[in-house]
Each structure stands twice: as structure tokens, then as C-alpha cells.
Amino acid sequence: AQSVTQLDSHVSVSEGTPVLLRCNYSSSYSPSLFWYVQHPNKGLQLLLKYTSAATLVKGINGFEAEFKKSETSFHLTKPSAHMSDAAEYFCVVTLGTGFQKLVFGTGTRLLVSP
């Protein structure tokens, strides 16, 4: 079965410093992987997705993630955090083919201090 593990429930950074949110996946098939962001009382917004094309994926708002099959990882990074990045981030996996059932990780809350 497909699953993702988000290694940190909370990450705190200062504005202007790099962001690293960690995600490891488990999949019997070629996975598709996503990062979604959820601001308080808002719906989920897709940040970026990996679907077996380039392993380094660039997303919106300066975020990017690298698919590393050898490490079964898909960590999300951003060079410089903004206050507006404070939100909940979900790593998501689904099967490589067929029905796009999203399997969510437990989420990482990113806190950004001035």
C-alpha cells in the first residue's frame, strides 16, 4: 500500500532562512507525489507534483522538491522563508496509474518568525 511519512509535525524558521520539510514515501509502484499547502481555514492548494518526469520539481511561491528514489524521499525546500509561508503542508502519494486517490501524510506545520 502507498503511504507517506512526514518526519516533523512542526518546523520553525526565521523569515529569510531556508525551509526544509521532510517526506518519505512507501509505494509498490511508480509513485506520483505531491505537496499541498493549507492556510488556516482555507482549502488545500497544490504546490507542486512529481509524475515520473524530471526529478527536481519546481512549484509555486519559490518552493521545489526533489524525488530521490534511492532514499524514497520527496523533501520540500525553499531558499528563503516569507511570513506568508506559515501554513500546514501535506505530502501526498498516489498510484502511478489509474484512479488518483490521494493518500495524505499527517502534515507539517511551518511556523515563520520575524
Added chain:
Amino acid sequence: DAMVIQNPRYQVTQFGKPVTLSCSQTLNHNVMYWYQQKSSQAPKLLFHYYDKDFNNEADTPDNFQSRRPNTSFCFLDIRSPGLGDAAMYLCATSRDLGLAEHNEQFFGPGTRLTVL
């Protein structure tokens, strides 16, 4: 702008009193999904419609039903809400079921359900 709209944003109901949550979309997508997200937890898929075909997740309680009268609208009915059903309910849409390049899921803002 094309979007996914959920009404109301906040809904309060009483224990055991049926409640209906509404979702509409202007994207003309074939697939509509309902997720339940409890406090500090990840969203969990309840069911989805591909056009008029309804697909229930195996662990979705019978208390939860859904209707899709047309392409644009999808409703979540909770027949007898319990205290454990208090959650954020998220509606999402996608053009199709598969993982084509531009077939992402678009989420609405959610309806937060409180059960008294």
C-alpha cells in the same frame, strides 16, 4: 474565476439532526470528491463521483451519503451526526480520474461542521 465553492463555510448542527453540505464547481470537471479532515489530521477521502458513478471508500460510515444531481453540484448528507463527525469537510474536483499532466485536484475552502 473558475473555482470550487462550498456553502456554508461554517455549519452547526445538533447531535442526530440531519445536515447537508453543498459543493459547486465552475470548472466543468467530471470528478468530484468529498474529504473529511478532523482537527490536526490529514484529509481522508470519503467518496467520489465520476460523472454520475458513485464510488464509496470501504471505510466510509453508512451515516454519510452523497448526491450529485448535475455536473456542477455535489452534496454531502450526514443522516445522524455524532460528536465524532465534527470536522472540516473538503470538496475537490478533477477533470478526470487518472494522472494526466494537468489533472490535478482543485479543493474548495471547506465547511467546518460543529455538532452540539
